Amino acid sequence: MKQIVLFVFFAEIVNAQNFVPVWEDTYLPDQEAGCYVSSLDLQNETIFIGRYCGAEDEIVFGDISSEEWTECDIPDSLGEISSGGVVDGVFYVYTESNWILSVDQSCETGIVAKSDGWVKIFSENDTLHVFGSGVYIDDTLSPPFVHSFVPATNTWKSFPSPESESVIGLTIFQNKMFCVGLDDGIQKIFQLDDSVWNVVYVFPEDEHFVSWESAEDRIYVSSTNFAPPFEYGIFSEFKDGDMDSLFSSDGNILAIEATSCFVFVSGNFTSFGNCDAENLAMFDRGSKEIIQTDRGLDNNGYALSANDEFVYVGGAFIYGADIYSPGVISLPSCYEVSVEDITKNEVKIFPNPATDFLSVENGIGKVVRIFSLSEEIYLMANEIDNKKVFDITNLSSGTYYILIGGKVFSFVKL
Numbered sequence: 111m112k113q114i115v116l117f118v119f120f121a122e123i124v125n126a127q128n129f130v131p132v133w134e135d136t137y138l139p140d141q142e143a144g145c146y147v148s149s150l151d152l153q154n155e156t157i158f159i160g161r162y163c164g165a166e167d168e169i170v171f172g173d174i175s176s177e178e179w180t181e182c183d184i185p186d187s188l189g190e191i192s193s194g195g196v197v198d199g200v201f202y203v204y205t206e207s208n209w210i211l212s213v214d215q216s217c218e219t220g221i222v223a224k225s226d227g228w229v230k231i232f233s234e235n236d237t238l239h240v241f242g243s244g245v246y247i248d249d250t251l252s253p254p255f256v257h258s259f260v261p262a263t264n265t266w267k268s269f270p271s272p273e274s275e276s277v278i279g280l281t282i283f284q285n286k287m288f289c290v291g292l293d294d295g296i297q298k299i300f301q302l303d304d305s306v307w308n309v310v311y312v313f314p315e316d317e318h319f320v321s322w323e324s325a326e327d328r329i330y331v332s333s334t335n336f337a338p339p340f341e342y343g344i345f346s347e348f349k350d351g352d353m354d355s356l357f358s359s360d361g362n363i364l365a366i367e368a369t370s371c372f373v374f375v376s377g378n379f380t381s382f383g384n385c386d387a388e389n390l391a392m393f394d395r396g397s398k399e400i401i402q403t404d405r406g407l408d409n410n411g412y413a414l415s416a417n418d419e420f421v422y423v424g425g426a427f428i429y430g431a432d433i434y435s436p437g438v439i440s441l442p443s444c445y446e447v448s449v450e451d452i453t454k455n456e457v458k459i460f461p462n463p464a465t466d467f468l469s470v471e472n473g474i475g476k477v478v479r480i481f482s483l484s485e486e487i488y489l490m491a492n493e494i495d496n497k498k499v500f501d502i503t504n505l506s507s508g509t510y511y512i513l514i515g516g517k518v519f520s521f522v523k524l
Contacts, residue, residue: 147424160191182217195233272307325368332363365414376411
């Protein structure tokens with residue numbers, strides 16, 4: 111059985127300038143080459159995953175703290191899972207056979223509704239939102255409006271359709287509903303006010319909506335520009351009725367997640383802004399600074415979910431030059447580990463400051479990594495015993511950080 115490493119980051123809030131990653135690993139069971147994640151959500155410390163693996167469709171529930179996993183098989187006749195959302199610990203998924211299902215953490219599966227075409231679903235608080243096609247409600251096919259379902263009361267609510275041919279995007283922003291509609295080849299953003307959809311933005315004729323994510327006072331929007339001479343992705347923020355372009359990419363940005371400090375994007379691009387980014391990028395929300403790392407995905411990042419402690423993205427993961435793990439990964443969110451006194455925790459680092467060599471006496475017996483503030487790993491020793499001497503002759507002068515067993519220490523190179 112192959113296992114995928116999920117890298118999990120814990121630390122204290124800082125800005126991007128002082129960003130130092132700390133990684134711990136956990137495992138997703140039975141993840142093999144060829145498996146991919148199509149739907150992903152986080153609630154509290156539970157991760158909810160819809161994946162296609164070994165010619166089978168599965169739901170996987172994982173407790174992040176205990177690393178306990180439950181795998182639930184989905185009948186082949188229902189098809190692949192394309193979207194989902196979590197309400198009160200139950201995973202609601204939409205399959206390619208047009209069924210909306212509920213799957214609880216004991217693998218009990220129920221039928222919620224059936225659509226007459228493609229729909230997308232997502233959750234917000236205690237409500238499941240459905241858009242894209244008509245839905246059979248109490249055996250009656252509703253028009254292709256926007257629908258909301260409250261599982262606690264088993265009630266549906268339908269909203270009037272905007273003046274467009276179809277709804278291709280939906281989000282909840284500042285307690286209001288926003289959608290993207292296609293009208294005679296032009297895409298528009300509508301806002302629902304008192305049961306009336308009002309146009310608040312019109313996309314340029316050669317620009318098409320891809321995805322979005324609402325965050326506090328703005329909506330982050332991904333779109334594709336088809337203007338000659340080539341197609342490219344655009345990442346913008348919609349705020350106070352204005353759409354401001356932030357970054358461009360050489361492919362589509364398929365998923366967006368924002369935490370209180372950072373924004374994460376994944377898709378099928380190899381550059382984001384002016385930086386190399388293999389299908390995965392992140393930037394500081396305040397400074398708009400792109401965080402450069404040596405992490406990336408070797409295929410599309412279709413699914414992405416985050417909170418202020420964990421970030422997970424679907425795809426096959428590359429870390430550095432030689433570590434590869436197919437499936438789901440976790441990335442650092444908006445935290446940094448505080449630097450501790452080097453005399454504590456059975457760790458001694460000397461001399462400090464250092465010029466040519468650095469000795470590390472490590473009673474913890476864990477992997478030792480040496481970082482700069484730019485997050486680059488310069489030196490590494492796996493499971494060292496008692497004492498390790500590092501040659502730091504070629505390091506530039508400055509402050510460096512040493513990660514040992516989830517704790518960070520510092521030294522100065524002269």
